[in-house]
Amino acid sequence: MTNVWTVATNTFREAVRDRVLYNLVFFALLMMGAAILVGQISMGIEESVIVSLGLTAISVIGIFIAVFIGVGLVSKEMDKRTLYALLAKPVERWEFLLGKYVGLVMTLTVNTAAMAVGLYVAMWTVKHPLAKSDWFLLVAVYLILLKLALIVALAMLFSCFTTPFLAILFTLGIYIAGVFAQDLRTMQVVDLNPATMKLLRGISYLLPNFDNFNVMGAVAHERGVPGRLVWQDTWYAILYCASVLAAAAMVFSRRNLK
Amino acid sequence: MKSRTVAGWLLGALLLAGFAGVWQLQKRIDAEQRVTRVEQDELAFRSGNLVKKLSLEYAPLMGAIYWTRAVQYFGEKHRLHQKNLELLWPLLDIATTLDPHLLPAYRFGSMFLSDHPPRGAGRPDLAVQLLERGLKANPDYWRLYQDLGNVYYFDAKDYPKAAAAYEEGSKNPKALVWMKVMAAKIAAEGESPETSYFLWQQVYESTTDPAVKQNAEEHLKLMRVVLDLKEINRLADEYEKQTGHRATRISELVQAGLIKGAPKDPLGYPYVLGEGGKAELNLYSPLLEQMLMEKLR
Numbered sequence: 001m002t003n004v005w006t007v008a009t010n011t012f013r014e015a016v017r018d019r020v021l022y023n024l025v026f027f028a029l030l031m032m033g034a035a036i037l038v039g040q041i042s043m044g045i046e047e048s049v050i051v052s053l054g055l056t057a058i059s060v061i062g063i064f065i066a067v068f069i070g071v072g073l074v075s076k077e078m079d080k081r082t083l084y085a086l087l088a089k090p091v092e093r094w095e096f097l098l099g100k101y102v103g104l105v106m107t108l109t110v111n112t113a114a115m116a117v118g119l120y121v122a123m124w125t126v127k128h129p130l131a132k133s134d135w136f137l138l139v140a141v142y143l144i145l146l147k148l149a150l151i152v153a154l155a156m157l158f159s160c161f162t163t164p165f166l167a168i169l170f171t172l173g174i175y176i177a178g179v180f181a182q183d184l185r186t187m188q189v190v191d192l193n194p195a196t197m198k199l200l201r202g203i204s205y206l207l208p209n210f211d212n213f214n215v216m217g218a219v220a221h222e223r224g225v226p227g228r229l230v231w232q233d234t235w236y237a238i239l240y241c242a243s244v245l246a247a248a249a250m251v252f253s254r255r256n257l258k
Numbered sequence: 259m260k261s262r263t264v265a266g267w268l269l270g271a272l273l274l275a276g277f278a279g280v281w282q283l284q285k286r287i288d289a290e291q292r293v294t295r296v297e298q299d300e301l302a303f304r305s306g307n308l309v310k311k312l313s314l315e316y317a318p319l320m321g322a323i324y325w326t327r328a329v330q331y332f333g334e335k336h337r338l339h340q341k342n343l344e345l346l347w348p349l350l351d352i353a354t355t356l357d358p359h360l361l362p363a364y365r366f367g368s369m370f371l372s373d374h375p376p377r378g379a380g381r382p383d384l385a386v387q388l389l390e391r392g393l394k395a396n397p398d399y400w401r402l403y404q405d406l407g408n409v410y411y412f413d414a415k416d417y418p419k420a421a422a423a424y425e426e427g428s429k430n431p432k433a434l435v436w437m438k439v440m441a442a443k444i445a446a447e448g449e450s451p452e453t454s455y456f457l458w459q460q461v462y463e464s465t466t467d468p469a470v471k472q473n474a475e476e477h478l479k480l481m482r483v484v485l486d487l488k489e490i491n492r493l494a495d496e497y498e499k500q501t502g503h504r505a506t507r508i509s510e511l512v513q514a515g516l517i518k519g520a521p522k523d524p525l526g527y528p529y530v531l532g533e534g535g536k537a538e539l540n541l542y543s544p545l546l547e548q549m550l551m552e553k554l555r
Contacts, residue, residue, distance in 0.1 A: 038326075041326055041329070041330065042322070042325065042326040042329050043325075043329050043362055043366050043467050043469070043470075044361070044362025044365070044366060044466075044467060045322050045325060045326075045360070045362050048318075048322065048360070049319070049322040049326075052316075052318040052319040052321075052322055053319055053322070056316045056319045059315065059316070060316075176314065179314045179315055180311075210315065211315070214315045216315065216316070216318050216319075217317065217318040217357060217359060218359075220318045220357075220359075221359040221360075221361070223359070
């Protein structure tokens with residue numbers, strides 16, 4: 001486990017050195033602009049739009065980092081040939097992979113936490129003091145983080161067996177398909193035969209259901225999120241990430257690195 | 259060296275002239291396209307469900323954007339005194355499809371739709387549709403019943419339905435007591451200036467939006483005038499009973515001790531007695547035009 005932690009902390013440091021956290025400046029500017037503008041150009045949605053805009057920005061920026069950096073975690077080490085030096089040491093391939101994963105999730109956690117603080121500051125400027133229901137925001141931010149952890153796992157899986165460009169396409173494709181997983185399950189199509197319907201239903205359960213983590217609408221309107229849902233989502237993310245990372249480790253361990 | 263400096267100045271001048279030309283040209287193109295641009299938007303994004311799918315997980319933000327577009331569209335039309343509000347309903351439809359819990363879109367949107375031109379689109383039927391959709395998605399929010407009752411009362415002039423809406427809303431434990439009182443009053447009397455004044459007062463007190471507050475304030479002023487005129491006429495009738503002739507000036511009512519001082523409208527203009535001794539607004543009062551507009555509705 002020490003090896004995993006060493007790789008993770010180095011991945012985190014590398015991300016900071018690569019100025020990944022610079023996106024926070026963009027986020028801060030966006031939130032400041034929204035806090036000033038929205039009250040003047042709209043009606044009655046000053047608070048809810050700050051929440052939905054803030055959560056959307058946290059999610060979109062996080063997805064970009066998760067996909068683009070996640071895909072590069074392994075391929076960059078291979079291109080720069082630093083991977084060979086590392087694997088020559090007593091580090092297992094799965095340890096390397098897990099360390100990289102944990103490192104990026106750590107980066108995303110720091111990034112998301114900083115953006116959440118920025119969001120609270122923006123909210124405070126629009127209405128102060130903050131209400132009790134405003135703490136539901138933290139639940140939404142936590143669920144976004146779970147989603148990002150899942151996307152990183154998928155990006156790493158794809159980057160283990162294909163080119164970075166295709167890995168990005170596959171990850172974004174699975175993300176979009178995952179957003180519609182619920183629709184795939186409940187879709188009513190007259191022409192499809194029962195076998196195809198069953199197949200679609202099966203695929204909908206295999207796809208990562210990103211809709212599970214979406215509570216933006218509820219939180220933007222100060223509605224609570226059931227604790228049981230948060231618990232179930234946490235386990236869903238853990239199980240899904242573990243499965244995807246196991247698959248990634250299997251592929252990576254068999255990959256010919258010569 | 260010298261020729262390079264000249265070329266530099268020339269290029270700089272060309273750059274400035276180019277951008278100045280582009281700026282002026284864009285202004286003309288904007289003026290040319292002002293009418294058609296909005297129509298193109300409508301064609302591109304007509305279906306709320308399609309926009310929802312395209313929004314992926316971010317439908318609440320898109321809902322807020324569409325609601326802002328609706329506000330901007332309504333405000334712009336209002337500013338330009340244009341009565342064509344064809345896009346208002348599609349914009350509100352998309353905004354509430356994207357975010358069914360966007361309460362301001364139902365509350366303010368129904369006002370935009372129901373109010374008579376030039377204040378609104380003059381479509382109380384669509385306002386009712388919007389509010390009913392809002393109530394389906396937010397059954398616990400009693401203020402939507404208040405808005406529904408207001409639309410039926412003020413714009414659709416359907417008093418049984420207005421009373422039913424207030425009655426239904428009053429069943430919510432969070433609803434204010436006056437909802438039940440209004441339900442009974444409207445069911446019994448239909449429209450009356452006192453009820454209208456009270457309902458506008460509720461709108462005025464319950465909103466934080468300056469535009470809605472101003473609209474409610476204007477209506478309250480007009481309602482105040484109606485109530486004042488009614489009272490002055492009542493006193494003029496009493497004066498007639500006492501003296502045997504109809505007063506032709508307000509000062510006669512003052513001298514008889516029926517009124518303390520010359521009564522003034524909410525803008526400070528004294529009321530007058532017109533033809534047949536009936537109380538009227540002063541010819542110089544800006545409220546006169548608004549009253550006539552209300553009567554023409």
